[in-house]
Amino acid sequence: MTQRTPIATGSDWNFETLTDYEHEIARLADEYRLDTYPNQIEIITSEQMMDAYASVGMPVGYHHWSFGKQFLSVEQAYRRGQMGLAYELVINSDPCIAYLMEENTLMMQVLVMAHACYGHNSFFKGNYLFRTWTDASAIVDYLVFARKYVAECEERYGVGAVEQLLDACHALQNYGVDRYKRPSPISAEEEARRQTEREEYLQSQVNMLWRTIPLSQALDTPLAENDEDPLGLHQQGRYPEEPQENLLYFIEKNAPLLAPWQREIVRIVRKLAQYFYPQRQTQVMNEGWATFWHYTLMNRLFEDGLVDEGLILEFLQSHTAVVNQPGFDSPHYSGINPYALGFAMFSDIRRICEAPTDEDREWFPDIAGSDWLETLHFAMRNFKDESFVQQFLSPKVIRDLKLFSLVDDDSEELLSIEAIHDERGYQRVREALSLQYALSVREPNIQVWKADIRGDRSLTLHHVQDRRRPLAKSVYPVMRHLHHLWGFPVKLASLEGGDIVRRYQWPLPDKASEK
Amino acid sequence: MSYFIDRRLNARHKSAVNRQRFLDRYRTHIKRSVEEAVNRRSITDLERGEKVSIPARDISEPVFQHGPGGERTIVSPGNREFVEGDRLRRPAGGGGGGAGEGSASDQGEGMDEFAFSLTREEFLEFVFDGLELPHLERKQLVDLEEVHPVRAGISRDGVPSRINIVRSMREAQARRIAMRAPIRRALREAIEALETEERKDPVLRNPSRVTELKAEIERLEKRLESVPFIDTYDLRYNHLVNQPQPSNKAVMFCIMDVSGSMTQSHKDIAKRFFLLLYLFLERNYEKVELVFVRHHTAAKEVDEEEFFYSRETGGTIVSSALTLVDEIIAKRYPAAQWNLYVAQASDGDNWDDDSTTCRQLLVKSLMPRLQYYTYVEITPHAHQALWEEYESVQDDFPERFAMRQIVEAGDIYPVFRELFRRRAEA
Numbered sequence: 001m002t003q004r005t006p007i008a009t010g011s012d013w014n015f016e017t018l019t020d021y022e023h024e025i026a027r028l029a030d031e032y033r034l035d036t037y038p039n040q041i042e043i044i045t046s047e048q049m050m051d052a053y054a055s056v057g058m059p060v061g062y063h064h065w066s067f068g069k070q071f072l073s074v075e076q077a078y079r080r081g082q083m084g085l086a087y088e089l090v091i092n093s094d095p096c097i098a099y100l101m102e103e104n105t106l107m108m109q110v111l112v113m114a115h116a117c118y119g120h121n122s123f124f125k126g127n128y129l130f131r132t133w134t135d136a137s138a139i140v141d142y143l144v145f146a147r148k149y150v151a152e153c154e155e156r157y158g159v160g161a162v163e164q165l166l167d168a169c170h171a172l173q174n175y176g177v178d179r180y181k182r183p184s185p186i187s188a189e190e191e192a193r194r195q196t197e198r199e200e201y202l203q204s205q206v207n208m209l210w211r212t213i214p215l216s217q218a219l220d221t222p223l224a225e226n227d228e229d230p231l232g233l234h235q236q237g238r239y240p241e242e243p244q245e246n247l248l249y250f251i252e253k254n255a256p257l258l259a260p261w262q263r264e265i266v267r268i269v270r271k272l273a274q275y276f277y278p279q280r281q282t283q284v285m286n287e288g289w290a291t292f293w294h295y296t297l298m299n300r301l302f303e304d305g306l307v308d309e310g311l312i313l314e315f316l317q318s319h320t321a322v323v324n325q326p327g328f329d330s331p332h333y334s335g336i337n338p339y340a341l342g343f344a345m346f347s348d349i350r351r352i353c354e355a356p357t358d359e360d361r362e363w364f365p366d367i368a369g370s371d372w373l374e375t376l377h378f379a380m381r382n383f384k385d386e387s388f389v390q391q392f393l394s395p396k397v398i399r400d401l402k403l404f405s406l407v408d409d410d411s412e413e414l415l416s417i418e419a420i421h422d423e424r425g426y427q428r429v430r431e432a433l434s435l436q437y438a439l440s441v442r443e444p445n446i447q448v449w450k451a452d453i454r455g456d457r458s459l460t461l462h463h464v465q466d467r468r469r470p471l472a473k474s475v476y477p478v479m480r481h482l483h484h485l486w487g488f489p490v491k492l493a494s495l496e497g498g499d500i501v502r503r504y505q506w507p508l509p510d511k512a513s514e515k
Numbered sequence: 516m517s518y519f520i521d522r523r524l525n526a527r528h529k530s531a532v533n534r535q536r537f538l539d540r541y542r543t544h545i546k547r548s549v550e551e552a553v554n555r556r557s558i559t560d561l562e563r564g565e566k567v568s569i570p571a572r573d574i575s576e577p578v579f580q581h582g583p584g585g586e587r588t589i590v591s592p593g594n595r596e597f598v599e600g601d602r603l604r605r606p607a608g609g610g611g612g613g614a615g616e617g618s619a620s621d622q623g624e625g626m627d628e629f630a631f632s633l634t635r636e637e638f639l640e641f642v643f644d645g646l647e648l649p650h651l652e653r654k655q656l657v658d659l660e661e662v663h664p665v666r667a668g669i670s671r672d673g674v675p676s677r678i679n680i681v682r683s684m685r686e687a688q689a690r691r692i693a694m695r696a697p698i699r700r701a702l703r704e705a706i707e708a709l710e711t712e713e714r715k716d717p718v719l720r721n722p723s724r725v726t727e728l729k730a731e732i733e734r735l736e737k738r739l740e741s742v743p744f745i746d747t748y749d750l751r752y753n754h755l756v757n758q759p760q761p762s763n764k765a766v767m768f769c770i771m772d773v774s775g776s777m778t779q780s781h782k783d784i785a786k787r788f789f790l791l792l793y794l795f796l797e798r799n800y801e802k803v804e805l806v807f808v809r810h811h812t813a814a815k816e817v818d819e820e821e822f823f824y825s826r827e828t829g830g831t832i833v834s835s836a837l838t839l840v841d842e843i844i845a846k847r848y849p850a851a852q853w854n855l856y857v858a859q860a861s862d863g864d865n866w867d868d869d870s871t872t873c874r875q876l877l878v879k880s881l882m883p884r885l886q887y888y889t890y891v892e893i894t895p896h897a898h899q900a901l902w903e904e905y906e907s908v909q910d911d912f913p914e915r916f917a918m919r920q921i922v923e924a925g926d927i928y929p930v931f932r933e934l935f936r937r938r939a940e941a
Contacts, residue, residue, distance in 0.1 A: 015519055015521070018519060019519065022517050022519075026517065038516045038517065038518075039516070039517035039518070040517075040518060040520060041517060041518070041519045041520070042519075042520045042521075042522045043519065043520070043521045043522060043523055044522045044523060044525075045523050047528075048522065048523070048525065048529070050530070051528070051529040051530045052529075054530045054533065055529070055530070055533075063532045063533055063536060064533060064536065065533060065536040065537040065539075065540045066533075066537075066576055067530060067533040068530060068532075068533030068534040068535070068536050068537030068538070069537050069574060069629070070533075071530040071533060071534055071537075072534060072537065072631035072632075073629065073630075073631060075631065075632065076566075076630055076631045076632055079632065102523055117517065159536075163536070163540075167576075170576055171576065171577055171578055172578075173578075174578055174579070175579070325592050325593075326592075326593065327591075327592060327593020327594075327595070328591035328592060328593050328594075329593065329595075330593065333591075333593075336590070336591070336592060401592040401593075402592055402593050402594040402595070403590055403591070403592055403594065404590070404591060404594040404597055405588055405589070405590045406588070406589050406590075406591065407586065407587070407588050408586065408587050408588075408589060408605075409585075409586040409587075410583075410584045410585060410586065411586070414602040414603060414604060414605070415602065415603050415604070415605055416600070416601065416602050416603075417597045417598065417599055417600065417601040417602075417603070418588065418599070419599055420594055420597055420598060420599055421594060422598075422599070424599060425599055429590060432588045432589075432590045433590040435588065436588070436589070436590055443579065443580075443581075444579050444580065444581055446579055463579075465585070466581075466585075467585050467586040467587065468584070468585035468586055469581045469582070469584060469585030469586070469587060470581070470582045470583075470584050470585060471579060471580065471581065471582055472579075472580040472581060472582035472583075473582060474575070474577035474578060474579070474580055475579065476577075477575075477577035478577045478578060478579055481577070
């Protein structure tokens, strides 16, 4: 047994011990080839943690009541002891900002450093979604720009007007993302410089689009035999020609009545939604990866004799709580715990590489027996939750978690168990779980179908139903917000197999006829 | 590479603005909830903040979501007895509890109530929102001991902590320009003269002149250097003057009946009423003085501690209290300088004949000097002589005399609001 020379004992910490531990973790992380942004580790109080929480972890943000609401509920839960504050918060930025709460014990601080500063941090830097969709070096500057811009607008146009606009944008922010196209990187400097330029340009584009006098080429097109539309003004192709997935982008560029500053705010919300887009798709992986590494690194610290038995026991207790997965029928059940699933999967990948069984050789011929670190890095870099599950969920993990898949069809009297953790079920459970993490299945698929630029200027959206699932009632308030942005009637049609099954519109038809 | 930053001393309450925005936005909701809270709990609890809840649907942030219905597959952990092909009944209660939970689309439907805590300050602000002392007048401005420092331009003298750096540097620069300009001019002339001298044919050159000029140049350069960068003469200070603040001086007399006829619950209600009044005044008016008078057969001026927390019994002579108030006014609060308010709580019991005395005291002596008189009678029973006499006072002074009846604790807050609501007229 190695001679133990722990850097510190007990639960108190100070900056020297933290620095020493950080140093050791960095050394070990380097051994495991964890490539990270520089770490900026900030010690904060619990109150500051609540502040950070309320602003979705952003160090700066524009003002909005919804963040206040968030703050109040966090505060309430914390005060009443319903919830411990997460002891870590980490921001995908360069340098990577991680918060440590001063109330944490020494063990907790070391754990958080391993988890956030090396786990999450290397994930942010390595994963393809983050590399593609976010620009870690620019985000803090951009947030500062956004905050300043919104504050200026509030001063100039009133808090009420800005708030209403932000409400509307927030309602649509999940649809403010380019899912298939790589966005151009954001840069605060660039934004500020181009912003005036863009205002003018955008406005001129919109003006072109909404010109009421028909263009000459419209006259060149053959006249349609239509009494209501003798000049064929409405016969032009649909606008937009292709359905648009990015609602906020479409609004920013095409909404007829928005003032330039309003377009800019739509853009800000859109850019921030874009920034958070990868996080929503990599929760299992991100947490699994960070949990795997804090577990590995903490154990290494123990093996190297740098922490004492007390600390490692405290750690194991905390770690066990984090990766606990209650069963579906437990009163504590609230969905699949991403820490548990992610940790189980990454640990299992390592096991498959190091000690493959026959089953693993059959299921994972490529990775069974390969270099585990290489494989783990490969998995971290090139997948998101959906594809990660699809690719790496092994029968062993399915068995360990006793996963089963259940079909709830409202046209059937009874629920049916489709697959369980047995030979026949593995493949189907894996498929189903993968789909469960697919954003395209989780969120309704809604796209801009048509803007009636020559008629009543109404905007039509199409919702392609997924397995007959309708929209929730919240569709009406969202439509109201959309109407607020668009300025003219908005319509939404739900399609099932190409046929329209439901229509929604705002303003509501009876209201419109009264006017 | 890593570095630590200690942010603990940085500003907290970064969310204060957002929090306030939220409170403003849901003002009406919160107010309703606060009102319920005030009626529900004992007023002594008002010192604390309050947990407030408002319907979650009113403050939800809507997004496009999947609703119930259609077909969905849910993967859950912890299978025990299910095998493939099992059919099971839908769990009772809205859309299938166990089934719905696994799916992210059900997020946001959460709790029905959004609960949060207001701080004491915020809570009291909602409690006393829209209330004020009626008929408050600016009485006399002579007694202006209250002053407020106001910026009054720039001065040449002051204490170092008030140095106005920008102005001082500007002065310094102006002075430097002004002082250096003539020296520079002389220097330029001397240099030119020297150059002309040196351009001359060596034969014609006057060596003593050259030396003279060189000395002059040297002297001037020294002088130029010796102009100080900043001088005490340049210093400018922010000037503050103490501006007298006009104040509306007001005094509130709180009269409470503590006689034997007041049952414990009556006294409790009266105390709660006054506590509410006390909190209201303490919070809104720094310059309001409070005088506490309690009476049974005899009246006594007491401090607030005794007023709220000690017990007494005995008969009731209301006029004793009114006389005492009258005396205190005469002695300490001349009506010309003070806004005078009286709030009285009683169960309506009074010594025979005393009620008439009360009316006369009020009509003749007190009411002409008072801004506002409120009377709350705490009784579930029929009114007695005192109420009737007071009614006639109200007829005489409809603007300045208000009376209400409180039957149970729940009435306190509504009655209080009614008595002190902000009036439209000035």
